[in-house]
Amino acid sequence: MHAAVVAGLASAALSQQAALPEAREGSPTALASGHDLVERHCVECHTGENAEGQFDVEALWAAAPDDERARRARLALQRVRSRTMPPPDADVQPDAAARRGLFEAFAALVPSAPGERIARARRLSRDAYVRTVRDLCGVDFDAREALPEDVRVHGFDDLGDGPGVAAADFEAWFDAATAIAERMCTADPKVSVVDPAADFDAALRAFVRRAFRRVPTTEELASRTALRERVRTTGADEAAARAAVVRSVLASPAFLLRTEAGEVEAPNRLTPHELAVRLSYLLTGTMPDAELAAAADGGALREVAALQDHARRLLAKDGGRTFGARFVAQWLRAVDVLAANADFRRYPEIWNHGLRPAFLEEIVQLGAEIARENGSVLWLVDCDHAWLDARLASHYGLPKPSGDGFVRVSLPDRRRGGVLGSGAMAMVSSFPLRTSPVLRGRYVLDQLLLANVPPPPPGAGSLPPDDVPVDGASLRAQLERHRRDAKCASCHASMDPLGFALESYDVLGRWRDEVHGQPVDRTGELPDGTTLDGPVALKDELLRREDEFVHAFASQLATFAIGRAMVPADEPELLRIADACLAGEHRFLPLLDALLASPLFSLRDPWLPLRESGGPR
């Protein structure tokens, strides 16, 4: 191993070791091992033959590390995360640190298959393709009409667990490569690779270096040189030969897929070029710019501090806008608002075609601001300002802002601000004819707290599509009846009160005090007895659970950055990242810095020694 590499590796290895459970220094529970916490909070009910729910936690530690143990540990994780365990009426309630300790203790019992922890090759999404082609080729390409639809996995459009590559995909990419090469040849000024006057070898090397986002191999260059000569021998001119070369680059898997092979001598460690690609697509949705590429070439990016510096530079350069549009808007499902539907007879305002894009833009702007200004990640939950244009302000019943387009508007009260008071949240959690407390509660749990509510069991039934009362029974009364069914109650008990609190927003996100002449019933009781009344109370509840929200942010950011779903083995590292944010006034940069410093970001498999590749090569 090169000596220069060692320093960087050492810090990664250290943090990796420290990330193992039961060794979190500085935490109030550092002395209490995971098992002690389980003793304190779980065994009173869950032990022996008469354990509650036939769930004997102590036996978990004694059991063989098999699938059954992993299944039961996962179940425990889910219960701790969703706060259904320890139960609200337990005598000893764990504090936030103890809950994290419990979480780590159970996470340590879930082994992950090696493949689970390694991100797979990621296709360029349409969005990434357009941005990358713009930077690489100087061509504005409209991919919506030319490339297949993206598949969103875990909420994001370019993760590695996606659909793979189908014949139709490659055909579309091949056509796109042809079209882009043609446009490059007629552009003025030309990128040098298609300029017959430019030196071919130098131009080729530079172009392939940028397109493949790494140093090209000798063979990759030689096959292009041969291609050019072959085309020339058919009598074609230099321009045609160069166009063919460009097509072969843009249709190559090395361009279309983001792959990670790791360092030659330490295959588990990402190369500086691979780190640059992760960072660049995370923050700007496109290939590394010249400065970042140079830092990768020189190896400087092996230093965490260099990654962090470039992150700041990229956010400032882009104003955080791409980050808001790609990460925040996808995570919070604001992108779905474009396809969300409302009944146009009941809600004629939906004919205003600018409304849905404006709902999306509101969230993009807020996300951009948080990244650009190092704002609080909690602004997504509760914020004293919002980004609105005249249309949205009037839609929300707020004074018209001065200035054109979207501007930062101070809010008079807490009914707006953050995603909960946004039209995007309201629409993606509604049916065409009514709001849905169930979908809204689920939105809060799934998006903001990552609680992963299971889908309803078969035959669970459903509520009417319209909220006009039928036979005098309000929607709420029908939902209460549904909840009396035991198999439904456990999920709805935690979901519905959160959703009822959001009933003050109609299908299009406007404030309402009445539904069909009746006052809006926005009260609900959480499983722990807390009563929620309206969205402001819900915001307070979420702020009280800030550690969960920050953890959700960290988990989703890591998923988006790395390209795979987080697994239980990642939890200790995610908790560390979340802690950095909590200790840093909930600001964005401490969280991002902690992610960039984490083995999650710099290793292919964060839980293997650096030299191992995690699979035969």
Place this chain on the structure above:
Amino acid sequence: MRLPRFGRRALLRGAGAAMALPFLESVHARLPKALRAPPVRMAVVVMPNGALPWAWRPESDEQGGWKPSYALEPLAARNQEVTVFRHLCNRNSFEGDGHYAKVAPLLTGCAIRRTGGRDLWNGVSMDQLAAQHRGGETLLPSLELGCDPIYPVEDMGYSSVYGGNLAWSAPDRPVGKQIVPRLVFDRLFRSATLRTDPTRQSVLDAVADDAARLRARLPRSDQDVLAQFTDSVRALELRIAAAERRMEGAVQVDSAKAPPPGVPQDYPTHVALMFDLMALAFATDATRIATFLMANEVSGRPFPFVEGCDGGFHEYSHHENKDEKKEPYRRITRWHVAQFATLLDRLAGVREGDGTLLDASMVVFASPMSDGNAHDPHDLPVLLAGRGGGAIPQGRLVRSPRDTPLCSLWLSMLRTFGVAVDRFGDAEQGLF
């Protein structure tokens, strides 16, 4: 006949890209009479979320035919060209919960693996088996159409990827469907332009070399996707080879008649365009195999263009025996059948040899559940139109014994299509 937005004749008019000549014009006239039979085509159109049984199931008449039920009324005019099947099912789908365990194995007859992750496991679907045997004879081995993108999530323990794929080329490989009409059109009629591209093969060679080299450098976890990439490059080369075999007598395609770009906002338009493309692909013999999943399973799409159906399809399908849900549910079923009827109109409007394109085809309409309320996997809604080139007696109501494998129908269709198999899925006997 209801006119498609771009008719076959319109396409053959005007100046545009060259297109390989359809089967009949190029070959038919020069063949001995005995060999002049048009090729058999087959298509499967699938409606999600099941159908209300008492709205779907037709009565029999004295001649062994069927009398239109509420849902089948749009096919009344063609009841001599349509056979309705009763009591077909996929026995391997009885156990799995929810919609996905029903739709993914509809054309495979297998039980799918219960997983929300990426370790999908199903069987090879009948259309892909046919494509693997006979697909090399056409420009495209097969066509997979749909209207909805897939958002992979886990639902009742199954990946929603299962809910959006009928066609499976291998147990772990859904083929993926196309939802943008324009892209389908471009793909169908692209072969000719590829053929006239002198540098294409050299470019593809360089790309294939990249894929092979990259594959050697990458870890096991990325081998699958690189293998798919290589297969896709190869598939394009095969398509071009097929186009080159049919160089002679190219006709003109007016590219101005192509459907508009993007996904149509209006669902009826989207469905109509897909049926246009299906008919066009068959008429020009660009492919002989097509599947069309009209919406992904659990589709909650509203049907505001059908009176009284403003709510979501999936919600209506769980009708809980309430009239206010059953009524829109059956109307939505009938709407789907009515759209299917327009496909038959399109096919019947194309003359081929002594009959029509519909006579040469086998066109199935089916849903992976009967009563959506209970996710009932028995006695599925299934009907077959077209005579498969004359082999199939039509206009019948076929009552099989209870829980007869649906694969019996697929087996018969495969044989009629010219695939020599003696069993398929859980079926060893055919239905015709």
